[in-house]
Amino acid sequence: MATFNIVHTTKYQYNWPIKESINEIRLFPHDFENQEVIQFELLITNNPHVDISKDYYGNRVGNFNSLEPHKELTIEARSIVRVNHSRKIPEIDTIKVQDLANDIENSIYLQRLTTPETIDNQKEINLILKKLKLAEKPITAIAQECNKYIYKNYTYTKGITNIETTIDEILEIKKGVCQDFTNLLLQLLRTVGIPSRYVSGYICPNESGFRGEGATHAWVEIYSPTQGWLGLDPTNNIWTMDSHVKLSVGKNFHDCTPVKGTFKGLARQTLSVCVSIGYEDGRHFEEVNDVQLPEISIEQQVQLDYIEQLQIKQRLHQQQQ
Incomplete structure (x- = not known):
């Protein structure tokens, strides 16, 4: 707490x-x-x-x-x-993408959050997902693998992107800040078929050494039928913790x-x-x-x-x- x-x-x-x-x-x-x-x-x-x-x-x-x-x-x-995040790491979840079908079908809200953005280089997104070999894995495992991939393969760099920077540009330069990594993670997860939303807030430094801390921050929440909305921070490769303060949620930054x-x-x-x-x-x-x-x-x-x-x-x- x-x-x-x-x-x-x-x-x-x-x-x-x-x-x-x-x-x-x-x-x-x-x-x-x-x-x-x-x-x-x-x-x-x-x-x-x-x-x-x-x-x-x-x-x-x-x-x-x-x-x-x-x-x-x-x-x-x-x-x-x-x-007070009682669950810093979600419980073991056996829910798979195909298990979400009924929830998504019956909710326009979830349908909207499962639709990826239209980008020029969707082929690169598909190649990343193929490389990660995510078939038949639970949704929490898929989300964690995509989170880790961004953290390991993209460099946190201030000053080279802005709110208008596109997913295509991030795929090319492989650099950016929390908003850019959040947009990329959303594209990966929605392409797989996991309802995911953009979260705007703060990450409060607590002698933790997190990237992006002390300022407005962005991360992703995925939907689990058994656990609700679960937060992932691709900038730091973690599930959201007591240091994350949520302001607003939406399909993308413009909603938040x-x-x-x-x-x-x-x-x-x-x-x-x-x-x-x-x-x-x-x-x-x-x-x-x-x-x-x-x-x-x-x-x-x-x-x-x-x-x-x-x-x-x-x-x-x-x-x-």
Whole structure:
């Protein structure tokens, strides 16, 4: 059992005022048998009203608007969470892929989570599965073998991928971070026929030396009719433990994005995410990431350059007066 004090801060900054910012957040830790949310607080610039509902996958979702012009938007989620994974390693499970047929057939939810993504290099996925010789193995053994394969054959490397990196690209470069390895594991397991879902959360360092710890993290859960949803972390080749804190689940990252939104206005924006983790013994860990945002269009770039040139000319004119 472990208790964590987690502060997740998302900060958007704009070089010109923007308005009518519309946002959707999934920053509410799951409250279930092995994870208890003791306290939760949400702090947002200008304190807008937040409508909270549940999505298709059972995640709590918050929606809010910031209509007034602003140059900065900060969203801070403060959580105190107690994690107690009674089963760090699943029980021996004799369930095989063919045993899942009835469950999948009777559940659109499971059908969706058994459908692999459409990729160009599916042939490589099939070759990996053939190499692992998984036929007739229980689903937990299949999942563990695929988990281990990714850990051994792909290098954990920060800064070379982003949220738009595809499975095809990961198969080629064989490098990435937790999100990339999670997407690859999902493709392997769904190709076999095991319902699997993407999990977004945190992995909290506890003198363990885990890769990706201290920041937002991603892993996979597989469905077992006898044991429910079981978590695997391909970045560290382990089943999920007391150090894993679950935020949201879905078919892919886009179902679990912690913060997403849009706004009216023309401005350059920057995004930084800080995750701070405190422990019962007083230790503290903090990591800040400057997030690489999608490139703006050429048309927007031209307009921004024009506005900035006008501003420079205006300042020079004022100085000469």
